[in-house]
Amino acid sequence: MNIRSLVFLGLISVPYLLKAQETKLVQYVKPLIGTAKMGHTFPGATVPFGAVQLSPDTDTLSYAVNGRYNGDVYKYCAGYQYDDPTIVGFSHTHFSGTGHSDLGDIQIMPTQGKVQLNPGTADRPQDGYRSPYSHANERAEANYYSVLLDKHQIKAELTTTTRVGLHRYTFKESNASHLIVDLTAGIYNYEGKNVWTVVKVLNDSTLVGYRQTNGWSRTRTVYFAIKTSKAFKNYGAKYEDGKSVYNGFWRKFDQQNNFPDLAAHNIKLHLDFDTKEQEAILLKVALSPVSMKNALANMEAEAPDWNFDGYVKQGQNAWEKELHKIEAEMLNKEDLVNFYTAMYHASLMPTVYMDSNGEYKGLDQEVHRAEGFTNYTSFSLWDTFRAFHPLLNLINPSRNADIVASMMAHYNQSVLKMLPIWSHYANDNWCMSGYHSVSVIVDAILKGVYKGDAEAALAACVQTANTRQYEGIGAYIDKGYVPADVSGTSVSNTLEYAYDDWCIAQLAKKLGKEDIYTTFSKRAESWKSLYDSTIGFMRPKNSAGKFQEKFDVLDTHGQGFIEGNSWNYSLYVPHQPTEMMALMGGKKRFESYLDSLFTMELPDKYFEHTEDITRDGIIGNYVHGNEPSHHVAYLYNITKSPWKTQARVRQIIRNQYHNGHAGLGGNDDCGQMSAWYLFTALGFYPVAPGEDNYWIGSPLVKSAKVNLENGRSLSIVARNQSEKNVYVKSVSLNGRKLADFLLPYSSIINGGELIFEMSNKPNKQ
Amino acid sequence: MNIRSLVFLGLISVPYLLKAQETKLVQYVKPLIGTAKMGHTFPGATVPFGAVQLSPDTDTLSYAVNGRYNGDVYKYCAGYQYDDPTIVGFSHTHFSGTGHSDLGDIQIMPTQGKVQLNPGTADRPQDGYRSPYSHANERAEANYYSVLLDKHQIKAELTTTTRVGLHRYTFKESNASHLIVDLTAGIYNYEGKNVWTVVKVLNDSTLVGYRQTNGWSRTRTVYFAIKTSKAFKNYGAKYEDGKSVYNGFWRKFDQQNNFPDLAAHNIKLHLDFDTKEQEAILLKVALSPVSMKNALANMEAEAPDWNFDGYVKQGQNAWEKELHKIEAEMLNKEDLVNFYTAMYHASLMPTVYMDSNGEYKGLDQEVHRAEGFTNYTSFSLWDTFRAFHPLLNLINPSRNADIVASMMAHYNQSVLKMLPIWSHYANDNWCMSGYHSVSVIVDAILKGVYKGDAEAALAACVQTANTRQYEGIGAYIDKGYVPADVSGTSVSNTLEYAYDDWCIAQLAKKLGKEDIYTTFSKRAESWKSLYDSTIGFMRPKNSAGKFQEKFDVLDTHGQGFIEGNSWNYSLYVPHQPTEMMALMGGKKRFESYLDSLFTMELPDKYFEHTEDITRDGIIGNYVHGNEPSHHVAYLYNITKSPWKTQARVRQIIRNQYHNGHAGLGGNDDCGQMSAWYLFTALGFYPVAPGEDNYWIGSPLVKSAKVNLENGRSLSIVARNQSEKNVYVKSVSLNGRKLADFLLPYSSIINGGELIFEMSNKPNKQ
Known part of the structure; x- marks a missing residue:
């Protein structure tokens, strides 16, 4: 039976x-869930926690227009918006679900006909290399993405290993098929974001190079190695480089065609092929945070052959294993x-x-070797300390232990002597409020997940929490709250520092550090300083101890909070909820506060001020x-x-x-x-x-x-x-x-x- | 007696x-010999072949004004002109005697009073940090330089080890003494030359960082470590960075004052001290081509203490030893x-x-370890193949062997598969004509100086000489000369390729490579193709085989030569002088040609066209x-x-x-x-x-x-x-x-x- x-x-x-x-x-x-509107997820291919996220980008708007922030770019945090009609290319690095952005490195696009090295615009794709596409011809799975690029009827397929992106492009017959490698492309790009780019063509099917950028990450370099399954018959480059005044060597070579030693602020490259009808050309693109040779070694280690379907399957098996945890x-x-x-x-x-050899670029911009752990980056801690890391402690504890080890490495490399705030690619962008590495570390230690040196971890937490020059910490220590005249997000900072301090106290208690426990237990109550009992809400206070006069509990801007109004944020005392409830008038009054929160009508003008969410949010x-x-x-x-x-x-x-x-x-x-x-x-x-x-x-x-x-x-x-x-x-x-x-x-x-x-x-x- | x-x-x-x-x-x-007019030498401190040349710069003019070459900057190839009235600062890297330039890295200047982070101008030094000085108060010796900076009566003294510059500044009493570290300064600077700069202040007397530039060297990074003998009481920075659009993290810290984690296109720094009357503050500045940590290690290895006078003596002893070779x-x-x-x-x-640990940055922009040799850079080969390297073969053969090993490393790292032309700091700027590494290598092997793999060296020479896409080599191989329509310096290229090819033939003969010997012996006679017997001079010829019609044997511009007119350059057949003499009409006519060369009067208009020399030259x-x-x-x-x-x-x-x-x-x-x-x-x-x-x-x-x-x-x-x-x-x-x-x-x-x-x-x- x-x-x-x-x-x-x-x-x-x-x-x-x-x-x-x-x-x-x-x-x-x-993977397409969340790719429309505010989800900011990407639909492309990746393996669990992989270094490569190979995904289509539907636009590369400039982060700034005439030196001012371009609000439209916000949609492109993950490079892709479902409603867009064209694809610009396929790049190798993407954040998932962020509200500010970066990355989009090493963009590849297959084309045919006359070489076009500019992307063109969504309404005039014929002016550039971008192509219209239809969702009917799009397929997005874990570690597999495919789409038909309508312009030249090229089928694009993507898969990955941890450090290698694999592309399979199936062309129509042509003596002018191309792969565009556009190092000027990137997410949240602007003129001057590319600090430097290098390409070295090693032979007729191998190139290496790097893209160095500033931006959200101030000093970020992505090294790459590219191999093609078929030798290119010809290649060429275009520099966009008005700033390199000296070019005495230009006359020595024809640097536009088949010149293998390229270096400039902005390089765009085309690789040219003859293709038969339905001929597939494959690419392997390996990344490294350290060097071009490490990128090549990563490729050799992870993707030695051209079995595209095998890599799809290997990655999907990895996903299956990951998903099976629940x-x-x-x-x-x-x-x-x-x-x-x-x-x-x-x-x-x-x-x-x-890299596969254990090397990585540290926060100190030096090359390190991870001893006994896997190094991770891109810590959006203000978000992830809440449920994401606790989830790892449950279903992925050894990975979270490695993440804590990575944070400790970051700390040890930090000239500020700070744990990460919001860090990515050997930099900290210090985004959002609090110092929530502390929460992740303490939780991981108290739950027995992180088995490294707990005293060193406590010291790192304490040192971070005592960084007086960081966003009001000095005043917070002295006055018991962050004054409104010191920080524009003084209340959220105070509330979150207080929670983080409670975490520190818990670890200190566990390790028998009485003095730290006492100090930080006291700091953990700092949230009380900003509760205005006359109105029943948390409220900004200036250095003189006076509550901010003009104050709107519904507004999210200029009220001392970040991504939240006082109605929501006043409840952020997760470590002492019953004391919060008592201060807020006791059980009954507190419950009615909660009831109102869920049932009141938020007027449109306030909704419009609320970041990062749709009305459905x-x-x-x-x-x-x-x-x-x-x-x-x-x-x-x-x-x-x-x-x-x-x-x-x-x-x-x-x-x-x-x-x-x-x-x-x-x-x-x-x-x-x-x-x-x-x-x-x-x-x-x-x-x-x-x-x-x-x-x-x-x-x-x-x-x-x-x-x-x-x-x-x-x-x-x-x-x-x-x-x-x-x-x-x-x-x-x-x-x-x-x-x-x-x-x-x-x-x-x-x-x-x-x-x-x-x-x-x-x-x- | x-x-x-x-x-x-x-x-x-x-x-x-x-x-x-x-x-x-x-x-x-x-060291002051050659510092006025055209010598382009520098007066500062260095040890023999040292990585650091710590020397005063008297101006930092821009290489370009409004996007066009600024002829005035030419004077500053070594940063210093004797007739200048002011000193801008003391930087750590200088070419000696070049006719194009770069470097001038990590400029330091001691000042007092109000912090000024701009240099000011020579005629208004009070507008900036620069200072007037007098040659009466200047002393320049091997590995020791001192000068009194008149503005604040600060005595500056400089000395070096191979990789470390040591500064001793003796101040007047002040509670506002400063050391300015200007990473925007540099030789042959222009806006956009700085690609990226980083400074990390490790503690109150140590900073590390790097300066990454483009220019003559396209991708050049100088890493540094600085220690001060006295803790600075305060420090601050100024970014000149209109191009970094994202600066969301700026509000998190006061990044102007005591912020230790700086990264921007252009950083200027001031370190502040209290000084007593005649108090000396010393600095150690170590360089590395590889990393900040290597710079620190170089400092530790070479200059562990603060015995300034001891380093002067140590370096002068090294000079004494070097000079004693004759x-x-x-x-x-x-x-x-x-x-x-x-x-x-x-x-x-x-x-x-x-570095002291053997690591260096290769032409491939990767970190390498020099195994069994000391790696050298800055090969001005069009100049130095003639007498400089032959001199080393006589009095410094093991150093020249290391130089050849460095050239071979360069070749092995070259994606173009070329030996160095004019290379510095992990780049080739391909300046001047010929491929004279060939001469240096062949001479060193035939004289028994270079004991490495001679066959590999010959292969590198042959491969370089067959780089068809490099300045007319393809046509030279095909036609026996570089056509005037292919290169603006077609005659000098042809003559020099011919000599270099003769060198290759000699090595091939020695190694019994008959085919290479035959091929390159034939190529060595290419000079004959461009001798115009009707006028008795070398003369440019176009691809069709026709001599250039408009031709002036006295002019150095547009006549097919570089840094020479046909009168001088026609004699450049060093490998076959008797055949040249025969072709030029035999002994008598040739001697009268030589006599005329030395005795004729060169009209002013031609002299004015002659590069790099004074009338006395x-x-x-x-x-x-x-x-x-x-x-x-x-x-x-x-x-x-x-x-x-x-x-x-x-x-x-x-x-x-x-x-x-x-x-x-x-x-x-x-x-x-x-x-x-x-x-x-x-x-x-x-x-x-x-x-x-x-x-x-x-x-x-x-x-x-x-x-x-x-x-x-x-x-x-x-x-x-x-x-x-x-x-x-x-x-x-x-x-x-x-x-x-x-x-x-x-x-x-x-x-x-x-x-x-x-x-x-x-x-x-």
Whole structure:
């Protein structure tokens, strides 16, 4: 008797079948989710946490026009917008879901006919190398992307290994087929962003080089090596280089044609081929943070042959393995797609930043060798400390340990003696507020995930928290809050420093550092300084101790916050929620505050000021598309109304996560939005990373098996789960009821069985 | 009885006394010689072939004004012009005697009072950090330079080790003493020349960073480490960086003051100190071609302490050792100064380009480790193949072997598969004509100096000579000459390729490569293609084989030559002089050609067109200040009128080399002018490097002991030497008369006694 028969006989249910297909979880990954509007995800090919994200770019607008920020460029944080009609090229590095951007390195585009080295515009693609395309001819899977480029009917296919992008272009017959290598292209480009570019053509099918840029990362160099499966018959270059005054050597060579030793601010290259009808030309493009020779070595190590389909399969197997860390049984296929695409989006960043020989470029701009860990980069910590890193602690602890090791390496290389704030590619861009490496490190140590030198880690946290010259820290230490006249985001800084300081105190306590514990426990209460009891909100205060007079609790600009208004941000005391509740007037008043947040109407003028989200990204005045409120729906647990948490999280998960290309209500933020989804779908959430407890919400899964790294598994079952049964009647772990709706990490990390009894009625006991 | 008594008694002569002072040859070095007008030497401190040339710069004019070459900048090839009234600062890298330029890296200037980060102008030094100075308060010695900076009465002193510049600044009392570190400063600067600059302040007395430039060297990075002997109390920076559009992180820190993590296109820094009256603050500035950490390691290896005077002495001892390679007895002290300053100038370049750990940046922009050799850079080969490298083969063979090894490394790293043309700092600027690495390599192998793989070296020479896309080589191979329509310097290229090809043939013969010998022996005769017998001069010919119609044998522009007119350049067939003489009409006509060259009057309009020389740099139409004629005065030996050679070389040596700051009639050209002096002063000259013979001229020394590297010595005695006795009556080696006036290298390299009998009458036998 086979499975089909069992189904037919009604002996096993369809959801079981979905579980049975566990070797094909990768089918549920839809990389196109979030590629429209505000998701800022990319549809291209990559492997889990891979250094290469090989993806189509639909435009390369300038970051600045006439020296001023060009708001339109914001759409192109990941290079691709679903609604765009043309593709400019395929580049090798992309952030996933960010709200500011960079990268888009080493852009390749196949063309035919007359060589065109400018991209042209979306409305006049014929003026350049870009091509119209149709979504009907586009396919995006985990580690595989293909599209038909309509202009010359060239089929483009992309796949990757960790450090190598592989391209397969299938051409029509022509004696003028080309591959354009445009080193001037990039995401968030502007004139002068390219600091220097180099190309060296080693032979008729190999080139190496690098692209050095400034911008969000001030000093960033991406080294590359390119091999073509077929020798190019000819090649040529164009320099865009008005700034290189000396060019005495130009007369020595014809540097436009077949000149192999190129160096200029901006290089564009074309490789020329004869192609037969439907002839495929393949490319391997390896990256390195260190050198061209390391890029070549990475290629040799990871992609020695031309078996394109083999690399697709190898990467999809890697994805399958990654996705299998949670085997979820959902209510329907759409939820499976949401769930596994969230798993996918939460496994893209940080990215490997290290060559196959262990070398990487450090924050000090020196070459280092990672000893005993894999070095990672692109830490969007203001986002990811909340749920993303806690998720890794659950399903990917050794990877998170490596991430902490990478942060410690960053710290040791930092001339400022600071842990990363928002770091990428051997730089820190210091974006957003707080110093949330501290949260990640403390949580990883307290949970036994990071096994490195805990005292050194504590010292790094303390040193970072004492960087007086960094955004108001000096005044914060002296006065107990960041004054409004010192920082434009004084309240969010104060609240977040206070939380981070609490984390430091917890680690100090664990290590028996009484003085640090005392100091930072006191600092952890700094949030109280900015609570204005006369209005019931957090409010900016100047150095003289006076609250800011002109103040609008709904506005997100000029009110002392970043990506949030006071309504949302006043609730950001994850480490001392009951004290916050007390200060805010006690349980009843606090619950009514929460109720209002979700039910009030946010006037349009305030919505328009809210960054990074669509109208769908908010519920009432609750902004899910930005991170500061991610814990908020769980706060009904302390008002002893957990059923309100349960209803709200189910509402949010239904409201904010869809299968469509516009399926994300705000930037995915390097996996944080997806990690929120995953925790919430499993039925619990890390309200305050650094403490052992998850807070119980309402699961969306019917069941899930969390395959832990230690070989054990946590089984989650939501009995009586349905679309309507959003309420948790009871929840028990290994047969013991969780009366306080708290789930310790320590109680599940060695496996167990977590059973929810679901109901369509709130359990008000 | 002591020496004084012997002199008094007339038992020994004064010249003997000069010899007795042989432990202080360094006293005869006057680095200021050549610093006025066209010499383009620098007066600052350095050790022999040192990587650091720490020297005052008197101006930093822009290479281009409004996008056009600024002729005034030409004076500043070495950063310093003796007649200038102000000093801008002290930078760490300088070419010696070049006619195009670059470098001037990491400029330091001590100031007091209000911080000024702009240099100001020579006529208004008060507007900037520059200072007036007086030559009365200036002292320049080998490896020691000092000057009083009048503006704030700061005494500046400089010395070096191979990779470290040491500064000692003695201040007046002030609470506002400063050291300005201006990374925007540089030689042959222009807006956009700085590609990127980085500074990281490690602590209150240590900073590291780098300056990355384009220009003559397209991709050049100088890494540095700076330590101060006293902690700075404060520091600050100014960015000049209109091109960095993104600056979101600026609001996070006060980046103007005490911000240690600087990166921008252009950084200027001030370090602030309190100083007591006459307090000295010392600096150590170490350079590296590879990394900041290597710069720090170089400092630790070479200059671990603050014993400034000790480093002066150590470097002067190194100079003493270098100068002792020839112990010369001269007619007078002025000649000793000329001789040892020539020795000095011929021991500055090429420079060490390798860290103390053996790492260096290769032409391929990768980091390499020099295995078994010291890596050198800055090869001005069109100049130095003539006499400079042959001089090294005599007195510095192991250094020349390392230079050849460096050239071979360059070749192996070359994507063009070419040996260096004019290379510096991991780049080739392909300046001037020919491929004269070939001459240096062949000469070094045939003379037994380079003991590396001779077959690989021959292959590199052949491959370079077959680089068809390089300046007419393809047409040269096909047609036997470079056509005028292919290259603007078609005749000089043809003549020099022919000589270089002869060199290749000689090496091929030695290695038994018959086919290469045949091919290149034929190519060596290419000079014949461009001899126009109707006018008796070399003349450009177009691709169709027709001589250029409009042709002026006196002009140096547009006539197919570089740095020479046809009158001078037509004689450039050093490898086949007798065949040249025959083609040019035989002995009598050829001698009259030579006579005319030296005696004719060059009209002003032609002189004005002649590059790189002063009016003093020519004799008749013989241009000594440029190199193509350096062998010409020796050519009377083949007309069997050696007395004319003798008279002319003595005339030239007297006419062209003086003790004054304007003592050089043209660019010293990285030691070539000085090497000509030294050979000529010793009485012989390498007319055709690659052949074993030197040609006899007329010595200027009274005697000289050449201390050979193998421990033997060559003793040269000019009996009856005097100012008037310029003629060689006879010359003998080890008692055997040199009837043909040829002196084989092989006959002297194991020592011997070369005796000239001098006379005031020509010996016409």
